[in-house]
Structure formats: structure tokens, C-alpha cells
Amino acid sequence: MTTSEALLEVCDLAKHFTVTKGFPRPVTTTVRAVDGVSFAVTRGEAFGLVGESGCGKSTAARAVLRLIPPDAGRVRFAGIDVTDAHGSALQGLRRRMQIVFQDPYSSLNPRRTIGQALTEPLGVHGLAHGRAARDRAVALLEEVGLPPSAYDRHPHEFSGGQRQRVGIARALSVEPELIVADEPVSALDVSVQAQVLLLLKDLQARRGLTFVFVSHDLGVIRWFCSRVAVMYLGRIVEDGPVSRVFGAPRHPYTRMLRDASPIPDPGIRGQLPRIVGEIPSAANPPAGCHFHPRCPRASEVCRTVYPQWRSDGDSGIACHHPED
Numbered sequence: 001m002t003t004s005e006a007l008l009e010v011c012d013l014a015k016h017f018t019v020t021k022g023f024p025r026p027v028t029t030t031v032r033a034v035d036g037v038s039f040a041v042t043r044g045e046a047f048g049l050v051g052e053s054g055c056g057k058s059t060a061a062r063a064v065l066r067l068i069p070p071d072a073g074r075v076r077f078a079g080i081d082v083t084d085a086h087g088s089a090l091q092g093l094r095r096r097m098q099i100v101f102q103d104p105y106s107s108l109n110p111r112r113t114i115g116q117a118l119t120e121p122l123g124v125h126g127l128a129h130g131r132a133a134r135d136r137a138v139a140l141l142e143e144v145g146l147p148p149s150a151y152d153r154h155p156h157e158f159s160g161g162q163r164q165r166v167g168i169a170r171a172l173s174v175e176p177e178l179i180v181a182d183e184p185v186s187a188l189d190v191s192v193q194a195q196v197l198l199l200l201k202d203l204q205a206r207r208g209l210t211f212v213f214v215s216h217d218l219g220v221i222r223w224f225c226s227r228v229a230v231m232y233l234g235r236i237v238e239d240g241p242v243s244r245v246f247g248a249p250r251h252p253y254t255r256m257l258r259d260a261s262p263i264p265d266p267g268i269r270g271q272l273p274r275i276v277g278e279i280p281s282a283a284n285p286p287a288g289c290h291f292h293p294r295c296p297r298a299s300e301v302c303r304t305v306y307p308q309w310r311s312d313g314d315s316g317i318a319c320h321h322p323e324d
Contacts, residue, residue, distance in 0.1 A: 001002055006040040006041065006076075006210070007042060007043040007045075007078055007177065007178065007210050008040065008064070008076070008077055009040045009074075009076040009077075010037060010039050010040070010060075010073070011038050011073055011074045011075075012037070012072060012073040012074070012254065013037045013064070013070055013072070013073035013074075013075065014032075014034055014036055014038050014070060014283075015033050015056075015059050015068060015071055016030050016032050016033065016035075016203060017030070017031040017033055018030055018031075018032075021259070026048075027286070029283045030283065031283045032233075032234050032282050032285065033059040033234055033282055034070075035056075035104055035233075035235050035282075036072075036073070036234075036235060037048075037060050037231070037235065037236055038073075038236070039071070039229050039236065041178075041210060042210075043169060043177070043208075043210055044204075044209070044210055045107050045210055045211070045226055045227065046224055046225040046226055047211065047212050047213065047225060047226075047227050047229070047241065048214075048215065048225035048227070048229070049061065049213070049214045049229055050214075050218060050221050050229070050230055050257070051216065051230060052256075052257075052279050053216060053279075054279050055231040055232055055233060055234070055279065056123040056233070056234040056235075057231050058183070060231070061099075061180045061212060061214050062180075064180065065097055065099055066082055066090065066093075066210070067181055072296055077093060077097060077178065078096070078177070082097075085312055092100075096176055096178065097176060097177070097178045097180070098171035098172075098176040098178070098179050098180070099171065099179070099181075099182060100167050100168055100179060100181045100184045101167060101182055102182050102183035102186060103187055104160050104163035104164040104167055104187060104188075105160065105163065107167050110154065110155050110156060111154075112154060113152055113154055114137075114150050114151055114152075114153055114154070114155070114158075114166055115151040115152060117170055118136075118137035118141070118151075118166075118169060118173050119133040119134065119137050119173075121173045122136060122137070122173055122174070126175050127173075127237065129176065134151070136172070137169075140172055141166075143169070143172070144165040144166075146162060146165055146166070146169070150166070159192075160188050160189075160288055161189070161196060164187075164192075165199070167184075168199065168200070168203070172203070172207070176209070176210070177210060178209070178211075179209055179212075180214070181200065181211055181213045181267060183214055184196065184200070184213075185217075186216070188216065188232075199222065200319065203265050208262055211224075211225075213225055217261075218258060219301050221306070222242055222246055225242050226241065226242060227239065227240065227241055228241075228245050228246070230253065230254045232290060232291055233279060233280065233285050233291075234282055234285075235290070236316075236317075237251045237253055237254070237317065237319065238250060238251040238254045238316065238317045238318070239317075240314055240316065241314060244315060245315070246258050247322070249318055249324050250319065250322040250324075251319050251321070251322060252291065252295045252297050252324075253291050253295070255323065277293060280293070286306060287303065287305055288301070288302055288304045288305050289303075289318075289319070297323075298321075302321070305320075306318075
């Protein structure tokens, strides 16, 4: 896509962590949590980031929002460089980009009422104060399916699904254009997951929101998103339209994820494929293609050379031996 079409552009984003372990001779290692991630999201689109736990998708999402500072790369939102923004410029961007956290229990301050959690962002950004702020908070609660009486209650008085609705209302309070949803339904019961996903889909349609949706659940991504990027060990290995990536995956890792996702068909119950190995440590990734120790198509070049990114229309892949 062209620069003018993209609301969010991420180019070669990297985030590394230094870890020191051992006594009396400590050893310092570098964890390459995100190692050169690039993608773009158009306005009004739902873009998915999917992969196994530890692949770096949540770290990438938080680095995009500058909740953690990236070590390299560029992030542009509506043409504004997020990585270089400071002070009032960064505060203005934070109003336009919000996040819904994974854990609805730890994302809310247990000492503050729901009303305080919703009106504080309004005051920080100068959107409303006093009675006007209260009225806006009550309207937000009703919009996400909670009663006005929730305003004066504390987080411990709500279920997990209700708390996540509060988290969504808090994100909406400053009227953002982009919402990063970091595993927003993974901690919820299946029935509650469906309710929250329907709420997010409805909000996207009514408010024209743009989503970056982080999840390890392919079913959720398939239903909610129009495009998806598959991450493995800090890098994107395949991206494209959801129907194409999950319908006919070209990267062996994408196929492994797709085949491991349960299908609600009694005729094939219990016929899940055997998954080879576990994701390696980001502190010591394999040489060459990081996936080659688990890949049934690996060759000698896979063990020594990391594959170049190849684009094909609206899709892309990093693989020496992609599937047709």
C-alpha cells in the first residue's frame, strides 16, 4: 500500500532486552524479542498479529504505542513519527492511539472506582471535567453494555468480562482512532469471549475504529480481522489477507499453526497433527531460518541463511521453500 493509504506504518521495528543471570559469574545475554518487524494498517481496518507465546507479538504492539521504547525502526501514525515524538506531541498521539490489555484484573487499579478510571483520561487530555466528565463516563458504560450504577463501584465487584468492558470503555474515553487489542479475550470464558468480540466489532463499525489485534487464537483472528501477519521468534514470516493466509498458507510455520487449530467438526475429532518441537529461546535463536529445526521442508540453505522477504501483490513471505 502507499504511504497515503496507511494510518499506521511500522518499519524495521526492533526491541531487545538485556538479561543477566548467574552467580558468582553472571552471564549477560540479549533477548531479541522483536527483530525487524514491518507492517502497515489502513484506516478502518482490523489487522491481526498472530503466533505462539513468546514470538514477540505483544512486545511489538507495545513498542508501536511507545509503552516500551523501541531500540530501532520507525513508527508513523497518520504521517507523524511516533518514535521521535516527545512532550505534548507524544501526549496528543496517546489520545489517538489506545490499548486494551490482556488481563482485565491487573489492568484496573483496585483502589479506584470505575468512574475515576474513566474520568481521569478525560481530565488529563482536557476533554471534560466535573459533571460533564461524569456524564461522558456513564454514556461510555452504557455503550459497552454496563449499567450506570457501575460508575461508583470498584473493579473487584465485577466479573472478568465486565472488567474487560470497563477496559474497552477506558480506551474509548479519549475518542481514539486506533486501538491495539492485546489478547483482549484470552483470559475470558468462551461465551464471554463471543460477547466481547461482538462488542468490539460493533464499535469498529459505529466509530470507524482501526484495530491492531494481537492473539494466538487463529479462530478469533479469522473472524475479526481482514489481514494478518504471522510472527515467529521476533520476525514476521508471512502476511496477507486472512482468507488467503489461513486458507492456503505458504509458510510451513503458518500451515503448522493452521493445522493445529481445532476445527468444530465431530468427524475429525481427535485428529490433530503432531507438532514438532517448541519455539526456541529468543536469547539464542537458531542460525539461518529460525524455524528450520521444526520445519519438514528445511534444507542446507535454511540452516545457514535467513530468507529474504518476498512480496507478491497483497501478500508476503520469508521462506526459502514456500508451499504452492
